[in-house]
Amino acid sequence: MKELEYPFDSEYIIKKKKSIKRSLLADGSKRLKKKVAVFGGSTTNAIVDYLELFLLDQGIEPEFYQSEYAQYWQDAMFPGEELLSFSPDIVFIHTTSRNITAFPTTSDTKETVDKLLDAEYSKYVQMWQKIRETYHCPIIQNNFEMPYYRLMGNKDCSDYRGRLNFASRLNDRFYSYADENEGFYINDINFISASYGLRRWSDPSYWNMYKYAMCFEAIPEFSFNLSNIIKSVFGKNKKVLALDLDNTLWGGVVGDDGVDGIQIGQETGVSQSYYEFQSYVSSLRSLGVVLTVCSKNEHENAIDGLNHPEGALRPDDFIIIKANWENKDRNIIETAAELNVLPDSIVFADDNPAEREIVRAQIPGIAVPEMDSVENYIINLDRGGYFEVTSFSADDLKRNEMYKANAERAAAVASFADYNEYLLSLDMNAVIDDFIPVYLQRITQLTNKSNQFNVTTKRYTTAEMEAVAQSDEYIRLYGKLADKFGDNGVVSVVIGHKNGDVLDMELWLMSCRVLKRDMEFAMLDRLVERCREQGISKIKGYYYPTAKNKMVKDLYGKFGFEKLSEDEDGNSVWELSVSDYEIRNKVIKVGDNSSVK
């Protein structure tokens, strides 16, 4: 919903909260249901109200538990019946500088202050560990905003007795913990409050009258920032940035002004702004965001513009370049199809409001940030939180190379008469084996973002996946696939729960980047082999339809399973007897964990 996209009008959202919620709930979209426990050190009601709006808008339907006023520590350490049975999918701890119990005083020694710091910090660590042991779920923790007055003036930030100094040191401790613990995320209110304006943010009347730790008008921005972490944890990030060219990546129109006439580089303020934006986009690429071009231009002119010697981007940085005179919504749909991603995982950046409007109207779920003037491009894209990083796997860094290799494969297939011959020519090598720690993060990430080739669409948090990985009740397989064009990394995950001599399949997913490579058969071969070794005689498969997973409706049928039942909603149950199974994969060489260096 446009009203909830950055830069939004907070006061409008405050006034229209109820009707916005009503229309979000009435839009008929299917959302991921998630339970969010909020442990507050101050009032949390409005925080939850606006968080709900932003999450609904991002495809998540939250259910909330809120601790009684300021009972965050008690609730975390001594959970009541209501909280235990609520069983959260994620816990958010809303503490602020208002909750720091013992700031240093001017008579304290260095040692005393260090002890105060240890005491304050260990209170939090205790709480985080208890939450982790009890719910095995991700935790989001606010850092501390800077206190709004400075007893010592400027020295308050550098002197060990200063309140600012103390809050900063606590923050550093939190960051070290975040760095060492997976599934633990900092909600950076120190940044958000500074960006909002600390003076307005910490207007004490809101604390004194309502026990809100920030001014009421800042809460939508606070909640939006928080919602970005949650949606990223649950796999709702965008993947692709589709960019217009003229007046988006450079100033002017390359077709009219010529390459020498466009504004990019160090010459003027305007050309520097475009250069900064290109540099920002180039950094996004290095984070694993896939870049494409969607521009109304002659192809040749587009390439010339991207080859401008003063630019920060090169034509090679883009996986797909659509520079033609087709409608942009159509180009975007084609881009999505070629990349094997859903159109709603794309962000479309274009300076032309008319183009934005058409794309927004034609493609549900696509993000179309305001790109009104070049000096705002970076902030609007950045603050929009489309590519919020919560985990950072090696595969993210290589994603662009992988998509590029995919494009080369597509070109190669055209030159073969027989598809099998083509597959053999790819020289594919897979590793298929039980989970190992080095891939666990990627495995979890895949379970949270694969929608299409996914028979059950079961999601796992980091903690849940660790539990599965350590249990002997499961047969688990990950599959990694490389070929002569490049390494695709971990692309398939299969999890079955052992039940006597039957294996109940909880998960079968594969990344769409390796469709039609027979990888699923290689996975099945290995699964049957493991079943035989462990005395399993039957594998039972389950298909649960969603709006996105039609392509695997008959996956188990294709595997040779027999359909046992199907209900009116399309949920089906399948069974395979492992004794009669014959090897299906004939094109991929398959190794095991011993080949992983």
Add this chain to the structure above:
Amino acid sequence: MDAKTIYSRLNKVFRDVFDDDSITVGPKTTADDIEDWDSLEHITLISAVEREFRMKFKMGEISSMKNVGEMAQIIASRVK
């Protein structure tokens, strides 16, 4: 700004905040008359009124206002 304009604009704010087009406020309206007007929504209402009239209530005013009439008086004294 005359009282009539203030009340008509206040009325619109109340309808937006409580998402109820049947609301009509007058000088004597209090929180008891509107079902969803509790202490939590009071702050939403204050914020929306402040935006509508581009003014700020003082802390003391917020806690001492007894009805919509007093709210309108403060607005009238603050907004030209």
